[in-house]
Amino acid sequence: MIDILIPVGILFGTSLICAVILTVANRFLGIKEDETTVAIRECLPNANCGACGYSGCDGYAKALAEKTCEKTNLCVPGGDSTAKEIATVLGVEAEDVVEKVAYVACNGTCNAVQRKYDYQGQKTCYAANVAYSGDKFCAFACLGYGDCAAVCPQNAIVVKDNIAHIDPRKCIGCGICARTCPNSIIHLINDTSRVVVECSNHDKGAQTRKYCSNGCIGCMKCQKTCPSGAIKVTENLAVIDYSLCTGCGECEKVCPVHCIHEGNFICGAHN
Secondary structure, rough: HHHHHOOOHHHHHHHHHHHHHHHHHHHOOOOOOOOOHHHHHOOOOOOOOOOOOOOOHHHHHHHHOOOOOOOOOOOOOHHHHHHHHHHHHHHHOOOOOOEEEEEOOOOOOOOEEOEEOOOOOOOEEEEEEHHOOOOOOOOOOOOOOOOOHHOOOOOOEEEOOOEEEOOOOOOOOHHHHHHHOOOOOOEEEEOOOEEOOOOOHHHHHHHHHEEEEEOOOOOOOHHHOOOOOOOOEEEOOOHHHEOOOOOOOOOHHOOOOEEEEOOOOOOOHOO
């Protein structure tokens, strides 16, 4: 019995001494965290999404505290309330946050898109994309295996009819889904926008129509109809300049393939 207790006692004693040394070292040698950084960090929503342009909430809080960043309105997920709290801590005037919302630029549903083969691999968009750029003939299509839904912190994304759909009422505009999508077809827009082009295909019209009945064919009807010149066909795809768009919806009315959609994209998470 003694043969067992002696090594146990030695191990316990050594652990106790190490704990005391570490506690003393931390007390006298540890670096104290800046109080302003801590206060700002408590204002942030802990999304760590990088939408602010920093590595995470800690990075943004430190930059504000050290005055290497003076913009208090960079936290899109936190919205105006977070910006006001940060401004109060820093003793400055609050700035409005430009809220963002994500949307999927693809309308290639099951009935609209043609498939190259029956994919039997790992059911992730990343894995499917590695296998010959996915199982759809359209190389710009939503792959439909839900990588974006898996990373969304608000559960704002669902995959329905083989296409990812984003609920703007839940979306906080963090952009994690956009960075996760292997085909880069998820985009962030100001939540005041009213019209989106739900297609990312840059193939010529005949090729697009062959593989997806809902894809943009570059017919330019939207471009010719837009009263403010906000929509142009660039590289066979309609693109909206939101600085000119008035949200009138005329482009949606004339689109022959119905890939331009009008709606209310106001982010409910910020209301």
